[in-house]
Amino acid sequence: MQDAPATGVIWSRWRDIVGPQIADHAEPSSLKDGVLRVRADSPAWATEIGYMGATIASAANREAGRQMVLSVVVWTGPRPPGSESQAASKVTGIAMRESQKRPAPEDPREAFDAAHEAWRRRRQKRSP
Numbered sequence: 001m002q003d004a005p006a007t008g009v010i011w012s013r014w015r016d017i018v019g020p021q022i023a024d025h026a027e028p029s030s031l032k033d034g035v036l037r038v039r040a041d042s043p044a045w046a047t048e049i050g051y052m053g054a055t056i057a058s059a060a061n062r063e064a065g066r067q068m069v070l071s072v073v074v075w076t077g078p079r080p081p082g083s084e085s086q087a088a089s090k091v092t093g094i095a096m097r098e099s100q101k102r103p104a105p106e107d108p109r110e111a112f113d114a115a116h117e118a119w120r121r122r123r124q125k126r127s128p
Contacts, residue, residue: 006064007031008112017059022049026074034070036060039077046074065108 010031015023025045030037036057040046049056053072060069 003064003066003068003108005108005112006066006068008115009064009108010036010060010068012111012115012118013063017063018049018052018056022052029075031068034068036069036072038072038074040074041076041079043076046076050074 010017011028014028018026022045025042026038026040026049028036029039038049038056040049049072053074056072057069061067
C-alpha cells in the first residue's frame with residue numbers, strides 16, 4: 001500500500017488538504033499501512049483534527065489519486081527543533097514560496113522529488 005510518490009503528494013499538498021488554519025497547527029508525521037499519523041501542536045487542535053479524520057483521509061486520498069489513507073491518528077507534540085514558533089514551519093514557507101514560482105507538479109513523482117529536495121535542504125540546515 002505504500003507508494004512514495006503518492007505519499008510525497010500528501011506531504012507537499014498538506015496545506016491544500018487541510019486548509020491553512022489547520023496546517024498552521026498540525027503536520028503529517030508518518031503514513032504506514034494506511035494510517036496517517038498527524039502531529040498537532042496542542043491537545044485542543046489534536047481533538048479538533050481527530051474529529052475531522054475521515055474528511056482529512058478523503059481529501060488526502062483525492063490529492064494522492066488513490067486510496068492511501070484509511071485512518072488518521074493524531075498525537076500532540078512540539079514542532080521539531082529549528083521550526084518557527086509561529087504559524088508555518090520554515091519548510092512550509094519554502095514550499096509556499098517555491099509553489100508561487102512554478103505550478104504544482106501534476107505528476108506524483110515530480111511532487112515526491114520536490115518534497116525530497118525540500119527535506120534535503122532542511123536537513124542540511126540542521127547539520128552542524
